[in-house]
Amino acid sequence: MSPISKLAVAAAIMAGSTAYLAYLGASTSWRYYLLVDECVHSRDKFIGQRLRVSGRVARQSLALSTDRSVVSFVLRGQQSAISVSCKGPLPDNLAEDMDVVVEGTVDEHGLLRGDKVLTRCASKYETRDGSLATGR
Amino acid sequence: MRIFGELCLLASFVGFGYAAFACLIARHDRWKHMAGIGVNTAIASTQALTMTLAVLAWALVNKDFGFEYVAQYTSRLLPWHYCLSALWVGQAGSLLLWTWLLATLSLIFLLTARTDSRLATTSFGFLSAIVCFLTTIMVFAADPMKSSLSLQSEGLGLSPLLQHPSMLIHPPVVFLAYAAWAIPSALAAAALCSGELDTRWIQLARPWAVFAWTVLGAGLLLGAHWAYQELGWGGYWGWDPVENGSLLPWLTGTALIHSLMAWRHRGCLKKSALSLAIGTFGLCNFATFLTRSGIFSSVHAFSQSPIGWMFLGLMAVLLIGGGTLVFLRRGDLSPQRQLSSAFSRESLVLFSACLLFLLTCVVLVGTLYVPLSGLFVGHMVQIGPAFYNNVLMPIGILLLASTAVVPLTRWGSAPSKGQRKSLLICGLPALAVPFLAACCGWRHPVALAVMSLSVLAVCTTFAGLALDAWRHSTTRHLFGVFLMLRQRRRLYCGYAIHLALACLAIGITGSSLGTRRHDADLNEGDVVEWSGRRIEYSRLAQREDEDKLIAEAELRVSRGGDMPVILKPARHLYLLQNQWTTEVAIHSTWTADFYVILHAGLGEGRVALTFIENPLMHWIWLGGWLAAGSGLVAIWPARIKRRRQGGQLRNARQSIALAPVRRRAA
Numbered sequence: 001m002s003p004i005s006k007l008a009v010a011a012a013i014m015a016g017s018t019a020y021l022a023y024l025g026a027s028t029s030w031r032y033y034l035l036v037d038e039c040v041h042s043r044d045k046f047i048g049q050r051l052r053v054s055g056r057v058a059r060q061s062l063a064l065s066t067d068r069s070v071v072s073f074v075l076r077g078q079q080s081a082i083s084v085s086c087k088g089p090l091p092d093n094l095a096e097d098m099d100v101v102v103e104g105t106v107d108e109h110g111l112l113r114g115d116k117v118l119t120r121c122a123s124k125y126e127t128r129d130g131s132l133a134t135g136r
Numbered sequence: 137m138r139i140f141g142e143l144c145l146l147a148s149f150v151g152f153g154y155a156a157f158a159c160l161i162a163r164h165d166r167w168k169h170m171a172g173i174g175v176n177t178a179i180a181s182t183q184a185l186t187m188t189l190a191v192l193a194w195a196l197v198n199k200d201f202g203f204e205y206v207a208q209y210t211s212r213l214l215p216w217h218y219c220l221s222a223l224w225v226g227q228a229g230s231l232l233l234w235t236w237l238l239a240t241l242s243l244i245f246l247l248t249a250r251t252d253s254r255l256a257t258t259s260f261g262f263l264s265a266i267v268c269f270l271t272t273i274m275v276f277a278a279d280p281m282k283s284s285l286s287l288q289s290e291g292l293g294l295s296p297l298l299q300h301p302s303m304l305i306h307p308p309v310v311f312l313a314y315a316a317w318a319i320p321s322a323l324a325a326a327a328l329c330s331g332e333l334d335t336r337w338i339q340l341a342r343p344w345a346v347f348a349w350t351v352l353g354a355g356l357l358l359g360a361h362w363a364y365q366e367l368g369w370g371g372y373w374g375w376d377p378v379e380n381g382s383l384l385p386w387l388t389g390t391a392l393i394h395s396l397m398a399w400r401h402r403g404c405l406k407k408s409a410l411s412l413a414i415g416t417f418g419l420c421n422f423a424t425f426l427t428r429s430g431i432f433s434s435v436h437a438f439s440q441s442p443i444g445w446m447f448l449g450l451m452a453v454l455l456i457g458g459g460t461l462v463f464l465r466r467g468d469l470s471p472q473r474q475l476s477s478a479f480s481r482e483s484l485v486l487f488s489a490c491l492l493f494l495l496t497c498v499v500l501v502g503t504l505y506v507p508l509s510g511l512f513v514g515h516m517v518q519i520g521p522a523f524y525n526n527v528l529m530p531i532g533i534l535l536l537a538s539t540a541v542v543p544l545t546r547w548g549s550a551p552s553k554g555q556r557k558s559l560l561i562c563g564l565p566a567l568a569v570p571f572l573a574a575c576c577g578w579r580h581p582v583a584l585a586v587m588s589l590s591v592l593a594v595c596t597t598f599a600g601l602a603l604d605a606w607r608h609s610t611t612r613h614l615f616g617v618f619l620m621l622r623q624r625r626r627l628y629c630g631y632a633i634h635l636a637l638a639c640l641a642i643g644i645t646g647s648s649l650g651t652r653r654h655d656a657d658l659n660e661g662d663v664v665e666w667s668g669r670r671i672e673y674s675r676l677a678q679r680e681d682e683d684k685l686i687a688e689a690e691l692r693v694s695r696g697g698d699m700p701v702i703l704k705p706a707r708h709l710y711l712l713q714n715q716w717t718t719e720v721a722i723h724s725t726w727t728a729d730f731y732v733i734l735h736a737g738l739g740e741g742r743v744a745l746t747f748i749e750n751p752l753m754h755w756i757w758l759g760g761w762l763a764a765g766s767g768l769v770a771i772w773p774a775r776i777k778r779r780r781q782g783g784q785l786r787n788a789r790q791s792i793a794l795a796p797v798r799r800r801a802a
Contacts, residue, residue: 030519032517
């Protein structure tokens with residue numbers, strides 16, 4: 001067997017094993033990534049499933065517990081909204097009117113029970129629309 | 137001042153466009169004289185760009201809110217160094233910095249290469265075209281000199297999360313790396329266009345590739361350090377799309393540096409080297425697309441912007457153009473020698489390059505899983521860290537194994553008898569150490585494998601050095617070691633980087649497998665015993681700074697009979713932004729980091745705290761800095777006299793080495 005053939009066999013084994021391991025990792029860690037409107041419209045389909053839902057925190061809806069371990073707010077989409085109750089580590093910059101992604105499950109009452117919130121802070125590469133004009 | 141900056145930006149936009157045209161057309165003998173004009177135009181344009189950058193920096197430090205950019209990212213109370221850091225925090229400012237770095241590095245490249253070389257001039261033409269592309273974006277889509285719509289008395293301020301020392305260095309270091317990767321890419325494109333596919337382009341590209349690799353590695357490390365200290369979740373890497381974006385060119389860049397070595401020594405892996413050179417810079421543009429398009433969720437800041445798509449377009453042009461050129465030149469890129477042994481050094485390089493390529497593919501697929509699943513399945517699906525970790529673990533161990541044995545291999549043939557014997561001797565401690573560790577209670581197979589391979593890497597490096605010294609010095613062996621380190625500085629810097637990889641593997645394995653966490657609500661005076669430590673919560677102090685309110689818990693932590701350490705985790709409320717930040721407290725030792733997070737005050741001095749023990753974290757930073765230091769030593773230029781001698785020697789050696797091939801071809 002020539003060195004090239006040996007290396008080709010090794011490469012094929014490596015590629016196959018990598019693909020299998022990647023598949024195993026994906027099958028145990030995948031979750032749906034939805035917008036609020038999709039989540040609300042197909043709610044029954046997603047009950048109990050592990051989801052990530054992207055939307056904007058509605059104004060005057062954010063309520064944080066004193067120890068910052070529990071938060072509730074309304075997550076707004078283009079046409080619909082969903083109530084969120086989240087328990088777990090919260091980002092420091094969580095605020096109203098901010099784009100966030102909530103990870104958790106939807107229950108039969110349509111409440112999104114989250115355990116992780118990711119913020120999509122708009123302050124780094126572009127300030128929020130209108131914030132400068134009003135001289136906040 | 138603003139108008140002056142705007143005019144300078146416009147001048148550089150036009151100037152770089154012309155410089156690119158002049159340098160590229162100078163490839164033809166009829167237009168050879170255009171090269172000088174193009175270079176002079178580029179020098180003038182770089183000066184204009186420097187002026188634009190200076191104007192923006194001046195406006196930021198002096199808080200001139202007449203600039204919209206300054207009003208968006210600074211405030212009156214912001215310290216001057218964070219005002220200056222706002223230069224790379226915003227869209228337009230970071231683009232300006234990147235463009236300026238690329239323009240400056242391009243000139244340094246031209247000065248250090250021979251300016252009369254056609255290869256260097258054509259490469260410079262490509263680099264000027266990329267600078268022109270970046271200035272076009274600034275002129276038409278992200279103008280850093282834009283004026284404020286109304287008179288501002290106060291700015292919006294800098295995000296508190298970005299007010300951290302690592303943020304003063306991390307972004308410019310990453311932009312420097314992105315700029316530096318453009319040079320090997322331009323050289324590869326120029327070599328393919330001109331057909332000058334000998335080792336000259338490698339001599340020019342190699343130091344820039346090593347520089348870019350080192351700087352990008354340092355940038356990734358600084359980003360990880362910032363995440364570890366500032367984001368307050370106890371980790372340093374979250375497989376976030378933007379982190380992945382910067383990791384991708386680092387992985388392909390590693391494969392590129394090794395492929396260049398294989399080409400130089402054995403005349404093989406030519407197509408891989410050229411494709412990787414172009415692809416790595418393409419992936420830098422892909423990373424920029426991830427950051428600026430706003431299509432992914434990330435701990436990094438995002439906004440919807442058309443700019444990201446322009447970078448995706450540039451990446452597509454680079455990949456399609458580069459791929460086409462490699463295909464058209466495939467006849468000139470066949471290997472000069474076939475692989476002679478599966479255990480030769482070039483086989484090991486090929487094996488490692490394949491592993492790095494696989495890892496790149498996995499990270500790329502994981503990063504793009506959300507939009508790809510939306511496109512092909514109908515529902516967007518995201519995958520978690522398990523996907524990456526499942527693949528990283530075996531590939532990482534195989535990479536560590538190949539770096540561990542490489543000092544005892546040689547180019548062109550299987551290891552010599554002496555090398556094989558040394559490898560067997562080195563294998564003894566590599567087996568003994570994990571055996572002892574297993575007897576002491578360490579049972580995790582991954583931890584034992586990493587331990588064994590790390591010991592093997594250290595032993596083989598010293599064994600390789602000893603063999604070299606023995607071969608080249610007959611009397612004084614210690615002097616021989618010194619001579620070898622001096623004469624083969626680059627080679628041994630490479631081995632030092634391999635040892636740094638072992639340190640990183642130790643740190644990553646320890647911190648992934650051994651992390652422990654404990655949540656506690658404590659009153660003043662409470663004592664907790666956890667993880668062999670006695671933790672006493674003394675008090676909660678509150679004070680006020682100019683721009684923030686600070687709440688700080690004081691903890692006395694002791695372990696065994698050691699002196700207690702005072703740790704002060706805190707929370708800061710930034711008044712302008714009305715935003716809290718978590719300031720963690722860390723006590724680092726070589727065995728573990730003790731990491732404390734203050735979540736909230738619960739009233740009457742009661743606090744909610746989290747304690748985390750992260751084993752072997754020091755080894756990650758040690759590995760990172762060892763790799764960065766070794767990379768910089770490797771590219772440090774040799775003395776001119778020695779370099780000339782070395783060049784002559786190398787040429788003579790190459791002509792001797794290639795003689796049989798030429799004879800066979802004849």
